[in-house]
Amino acid sequence: MNRTLIIAEHDGTSLNPSTSKCARCATAIGQDFDIVVMGSSTNEIATQAAAIDGAGTVISVDAEHLANPLAANHASEVVAMADGYSHILGPSTTYGRDLMPRIAALLGVNQVSDISAVEDGYHFKRPIYAGNAIVDVHAPEGSKVVATVRVASWKALGDGGNAAVESKSASSAASSHTRYVNLESGGGERPDLQTATSVISGGRAMASKENFDLIYELADLIGAGAGASRAAVDAGYCPNDMQVGQTGKIISPDLYIAFGISGAIQHITGIKDAGTIVAVNKDADAPIFEVADIGLAADLFTVIPEMKQLLG
Amino acid sequence: MKILVGIKRVVDYNVRIRVKSDGSGVDTDGVKMSINPFDEIALEEALRIREAGLAEEVIVVSLGGNECQQQLRTGLAMGADRAIQVDTSENLQPLTIARTFLKVIEKEQPGLVLLGKQAIDGDNSQTAQMLAALWDRPQATFASGLNLSGDTATVVREVDAGLETIEVDLPAVVSVDLRLNEPRFVKLPDIMKAKRKPLDVISLGDLGVTSENDLEISHYTPPPARDKGHMVEDTAQLVAELKSRGLV
CATH class of the missing domain: 3.40.50.620 (HUPs)
Structure with a gap:
């Protein structure tokens, strides 16, 4: 057997x-x-x-x-x-x-x-x-x-x-002690993080729920999934199903771009299997640069609009 | 109603782990140890339920040597009423831990068992589910919302697709996720008070539990390092490089 x-x-x-x-x-x-x-x-x-x-x-x-x-x-x-x-x-x-x-x-x-x-x-x-x-x-x-x-x-x-x-037909009987109520899905029509070829993520530096639209717009432009650090989810900028890391999703896209994510080890755990990791962060000493293949020390609020223009 | 909360002593989440050069384990000498962060959230939730008048007693339980009394005392200082140490020098695996909890449950008859969704050392995420199976009771894992009403609990679960809500009959096992609550800070007078709270020690053998069917962990290695990357000057360079790699 x-x-x-x-x-x-x-x-x-x-x-x-x-x-x-x-x-x-x-x-x-x-x-x-x-x-x-x-x-x-x-x-x-x-x-x-x-x-x-x-x-x-x-x-x-x-x-x-x-x-x-x-x-x-x-x-x-x-x-x-x-x-x-x-x-x-x-x-x-x-x-x-x-x-x-x-x-x-x-x-x-x-x-x-x-x-x-x-x-x-x-x-x-x-x-x-x-x-x-x-x-x-x-x-x-x-x-x-x-x-x-x-x-x-x-x-x-x-x-x-x-x-x-x-x-x-089923060999087991229904258990009466557990009942399903519903599922509230946070995400829209974007590719699933665990299978997406590209993922664009935002961190605490996104600073608001509204600013996360920048992440979504760039993601949609290149057909990427949209992710987030725990800090961004905790701050209420985006739904929980976007969290990438030890306690969120472990992902392995070909391309991962992190905007304004400092790079706590719990987050790095979730992206280590990515093909190419890109980090954009104002703080040139952010730990995320230690694992990034390509780093850009710059303000994400300048970089994302520029990327949209160059890729649009 | 009693609430039982499991507490595991783990390497503090801020510590950067190093694998020993002989591959026999990770270096824990002189490293800061703490309550597993998820277990702390479980305890906080139990305390809030008691403070809301829905439970009378919160019991913290840990499995380990005398060193885990430190974490149990922290749990008592947070507000647990009493503590139980199941004394063992073995490094127990989830199935044995679940069997042990079941013995404690048979004795204490709690209406709710709250555990962390995973321990940040082994990252197994098994004990709550195994306990629920052996106890033949409901499991509600990865909880970010918990509401008790009479004999049922409504639990919001953080799942890959979003937030799933289920309803379970009590008693049940709930494993908690990060966003359920923010644990309180321990105040100095509470640490003094905690010293006088009861902490019972039972040996694993006295509970009639022995390890069976253990997995063997033979070798620890550091994860493969990623190649060192490089910095680009501006957005144009970044986009050019992504294009040349065929990534966008």
Whole structure:
């Protein structure tokens, strides 16, 4: 039963690329993998999952109580199908971080968090201390491995596959103690931070919610996602789902441009995997310049309009 | 209602971590230790709930050697009513920590358990979820809003897509995120008062908990360094370089 089960993440409409990144991790382990899609009206999502290169079977579990991503319900369903798998992988997104430890505990195993590299099926690497140390983690040989995959470390697989989709009804019952109320989405139509090729971020120096429009305008001009430092979110300049860093999103775009972000280690953790890091900050001694590939010590309120003009 | 709050002693978040040259761990000699910042927020929330008259007692719990009494005393100085140290010299992993909390829960019967969403040393983000699973109770992770009403809690969760609201029946396990509140500062008279508050020590063995199925951590390395970058003079140079790299 050396086989991996991947927990698909989706928003009810489309499959999150985190699923394909988990699949890449499964292939690094060297195993065949199946994908489970839990939700309500899951056909379309299952079809998208079936296109991931190398997918074995896509198991589509359609049930009203699985419609919303409640860990209590999703964990019971996964545990019910865990027998045939040596490895169960989910993404290191908030969905996976919420769900996977519940699965691990129900199966009586510790969880490997944030796999960033695979040595073999029981030997992984992962960052700790906000990415300031990388450790080798060994799961007991032959034990069931439950893990989250650090999505910023893995590229999605191709989507030319044509796996079989097997529909089944839920094996678990709804838990009555947890009820979904709603989701208030902060972001608009901009690319998702965790998959965007470019990300433009603003920090405390943006100084107001209104000034953040500069970030959005530049982001829209080049088709980038819009991010922020914790300081900017705490100050109420922008919604929480824009936060990049140890406790926000860990991202790996090809291009990351930080405007008015000083560069606390917690923020750097979130951007270290970016291809090119650009920092624009009035303070030439800001720590962000230590990790930037290209730095510009200048006032962002001058630079952004100039960039808009040059790129427009 | 009692509220149980977990507190972990960790390297202070302002300290720049160094990996030991032999790869055996990170250097913690003489380094400032603090309450895990998320746990401090959990405790603050518990205190506010008690101050609002919705709970009678706040108990802080830490697992570790005598050194973690320092953080428990800080928790008492913040306003917790009493403290429990589960004494162990082992470096426990989340599953064992969750099993241990469950034993304390069986004894104390809290209506709410508040934990940090992750510890800033191991960055695991597992204990709350595992505890909820083993206890067979609801979990509400990454909370940035918490409202209690009768036997239920409404929790606003910070998720990748925005703010998700869920409702859970009590007792429940809630793991807290940064924006839930701003913890209070401890005043000197409170530190004096905290010395007289009860701090019970129970050994891990007496709770009947042993570590099982541990993961083995074999080697620590510093993260790969990024190549040193360079500065440009003005916006025009910056844009020209981005264009030449094919990034815009």
